[in-house]
Amino acid sequence: MEYHISNRMKNMKPSIIREILKQMSDPTLISFAGGNPAADTFPAADIAAFSEELLRTQPAAVLQYSVSEGVPSVRDAVRAFANRNGTVAREGDEVLMVSGSQQILDFTAKCLCNEGDVVAVEDPAFLGAYNAFRSNGARLVGVPLEADGVDLAALESVFAAPEKPRFFYCIPNFQNPTGRTMSAAKRRAVYELGVKYGVPILEDDPYGELRIAGEPVPPIKSLDTEGVVIYAGSFSKILSPGMRLAYCVCEKGLASRFVVAKQCADVHSNVWAQRVCEAMLTRTDMDAHIRDICALYRQKARRMMEALDAQCPEIEYIAPQGGMFLWAALPEGVDMPEFVRRCLAQKLALVPGNVFAVDEEKPCQSFRMNFSTPSPEQISQGVGIIARVLREMRA
Ligand SMILES: Cc1ncc(COP(=O)(O)O)c(C=O)c1O
Known part of the structure; x- marks a missing residue:
């Protein structure tokens, strides 16, 4: 049967990263391409015990x-967890359980966008977010990033344009893919621009708990007295992504729309997973667990950066203060897609940086490396391959 595919889905491409991951049955391949948490951080024994009980x-x-x-x-329990280091969920806010933060990205576009509406996005950013917005008819307008977060002048000109964006998407902590962190001053400025122009801010924070350096910066949501911020927190990186459990904090009126979207999508998130999550939050020392994850990722990130410094000093990278990714740039003159292809041929998977851009065709010298999944030995071997391929290409 030849199916007639909707205009909405016809031009959507599968995530290139998920496609790369599908080819990973080869056990000799080293992957810096995924975005998975380290499997040894899953609190499997606690999850098993609480499930059984x-x-x-x-x-x-x-x-x-x-x-x-x-x-x-x-x-x-989630409200108390989200507010344990400062107020994220205020009295007028609702806390909703969703099936991964991916679902709230989808619902935000579904509830706020009509076909062809503009959504402002950090550029580059998480491909899964771009796809969720596009599949709901949004047209993306990219806003470039600076070292301390989004370019405010560019953001204001997008907010002030005749076609006002329906919302602005950002990842203030340890951004995917760049690893950048938005400064406190910029968070306030973004919030104030959102209020001034009446543009909701979708603050996606799946990595916020995974700080490996520097001081915590309060979420944009913590400034929100006007109900313009939609906050997405996730348990994927601190419990398990397979549980598909995340939460949204937003103003009550919008939350009631998300609830209707949820009834259409999957009725409710898995009750077993929710109750296990509650037990984890209320009956275990989550902060100690999170500290252990951060210690592991700090060690792995350091190993990757030290190996790069020692073996390929001509590759520039952004030293992340947390999260799972290192964003690296090749010297001018080295063809990035060809470099990624040659690394794959030598059994190292990387993600070419252009796939995270609103305009994939724009020339790009960067690529993304994940440090949470590979073992320390694989990190050293993988950087060895990078150094070798770079030498070959510059010879
Ligand atoms: C920035 C960002 N947002 C959202 C998600 C989706 O996470 P979840 O597993 O909570 O759906 C990811 C997944 O890697 C991500 O990198």
Whole structure:
């Protein structure tokens, strides 16, 4: 049967990173391409124990349908967790449980955009967000980044344009793919621009807990007295991405729209996973667990940076203060896509930087390296391949 594909989905391409990952059955291939948390950070024993207890003592509550907003006791636990170092969720805000923060990216565009509406996005940024917005009919306008976050003058001119964006998408902490962190001053300025022009800010923060250097910077949402910020937090990087559990903090009126979107999408997020998450938040020392993850990622990031400094000083990179990624740039004159191809031929997978740009065709010298998944030995071997390919290409 020849299916008639909708205009909305017809031009959508599968995520190149997921495609690269599909080819990873070769055990000799080293991947710096994914964005997975290190599997040894999953609190599997606690998850197993809480699951067993919940299924034994309250099977009906865990296996039955539930409310779309999320289980009330889980939402309370998540609100307390989100507010433990300062207020993210205010009294007038709702906390909703969603199936991964990817779902709130989709819902935001679904609820705020009509076909052809403009959405302002950090450029480069997370491809999954761009795809979610585009699949809901949005036209993306990229706003470039500076060392301390988005270029404010460019952002203001996009906000002030006749076609005002329906929202602005940003990742203030350890941005994917660049690893950059938005300064406190810029967060305030972005918030004030959002209020001034009436443009909602979608603050995507899946990596915020994974700080490996420097001092924490409060989320934009913590400044939000006007209800313009939609905050997306996720348990993917601190518990397990397979649980597909994240949360959204936003103003009540918009939250009620998201609830209707949720009823259309999947009715509610997995109740078992929600209740396990609640137990993790209320009955274990999450801060100690997060400290352990950060210690591991700090060590891996250092190993990657030290290897690059020693073996390929001509590659410039942004030293991340957290997260999972290192954004590196090749010297002028070295063809980046060819470099990535040659690394893959030598069994190292990288992600070419252009795929994170609004305009993929724009020349790009950067590529993204993930340091959370590979082992320390693989990090050293992988950087060895990078150094070798670079030498070959410059010979
Ligand atoms: C910036 C960013 N936002 C959102 C997501 C989606 O995460 P989740 O597993 O919570 O859906 C990712 C996944 O890697 C990401 O990098």
